[in-house]
Amino acid sequence: MLKAIVTVMLKKGIFDPQGRAVQNGLESIGFDKVKGVRIGKQLEMDLEMDDRATAETSVHEMCDKMLANPVVESYSFEIKEA
Amino acid sequence: MLKAIVTVMLKKGIFDPQGRAVQNGLESIGFDKVKGVRIGKQLEMDLEMDDRATAETSVHEMCDKMLANPVVESYSFEIKEA
Numbered sequence: 001m002l003k004a005i006v007t008v009m010l011k012k013g014i015f016d017p018q019g020r021a022v023q024n025g026l027e028s029i030g031f032d033k034v035k036g037v038r039i040g041k042q043l044e045m046d047l048e049m050d051d052r053a054t055a056e057t058s059v060h061e062m063c064d065k066m067l068a069n070p071v072v073e074s075y076s077f078e079i080k081e082a
Numbered sequence: 083m084l085k086a087i088v089t090v091m092l093k094k095g096i097f098d099p100q101g102r103a104v105q106n107g108l109e110s111i112g113f114d115k116v117k118g119v120r121i122g123k124q125l126e127m128d129l130e131m132d133d134r135a136t137a138e139t140s141v142h143e144m145c146d147k148m149l150a151n152p153v154v155e156s157y158s159f160e161i162k163e164a
Contacts (some may be wrong), residue, residue: 019125029148035128035129037126037127037128039123040126041122042121043104043119043122044091044118044119044121044122045119045120058115062113066107
C-alpha cells in the first residue's frame with residue numbers, strides 16, 4: 001500500500017484572488033509582514049499498489065487528466081509508504 | 083526573507099465530501115486503485131522576517147486565528163529561506 005501526496009498550485013504569474021483575499025485578511029488582523037500568499041490544493045490518496053514506479057506513472061496520469069488544469073496549474077507529488 | 087508552506091487538512095474522522103467526489107471521478111475514468119482521497123489547502127506565504135523562531139510563532143498564530151478551523155482542521159507548516 002502506497003500513499004501519494006499531490007500538491008496543485010496556480011502557476012507563477014497567474015493571479016490568485018483567494019491568496020490575495022487571505023493576505024488582506026491577515027493584514028487586517030495585524031499580520032502585515034505577510035506578502036504574496038498563494039493558495040493551492042493538497043491531495044492525499046491511498047493507492048492499492050506496491051510498485052513505486054507504477055504508482056508514479058499512475059499519479060502523473062491522474063494529474064494530467066483530472067487533478068490539475070495544465071493551462072493554469074502546476075503539480076508536484078511524492079509517493080511514500082502508507 | 084522567509085517562506086512559509088502551510089498545509090491545512092480536515093482532521094481524521096471528519097467526512098471529506100470533496101475528496102470523495104475526486105475519488106469517484108478518478109474511479110469513473112479508470113483509476114480504481116485509489117482509495118481514501120482527502121483534500122486540503124496548501125498556502126505559500128512570503129514573510130518579511132529574518133528570524134525563524136519569530137516566523138514560527140507568527141505562523142502558528144495565523145493558523146490558530148484565521149487559516150485553519152481548529153474544530154475540524156489540523157495544520158502543519160515548514161519555514162524555509164525564500
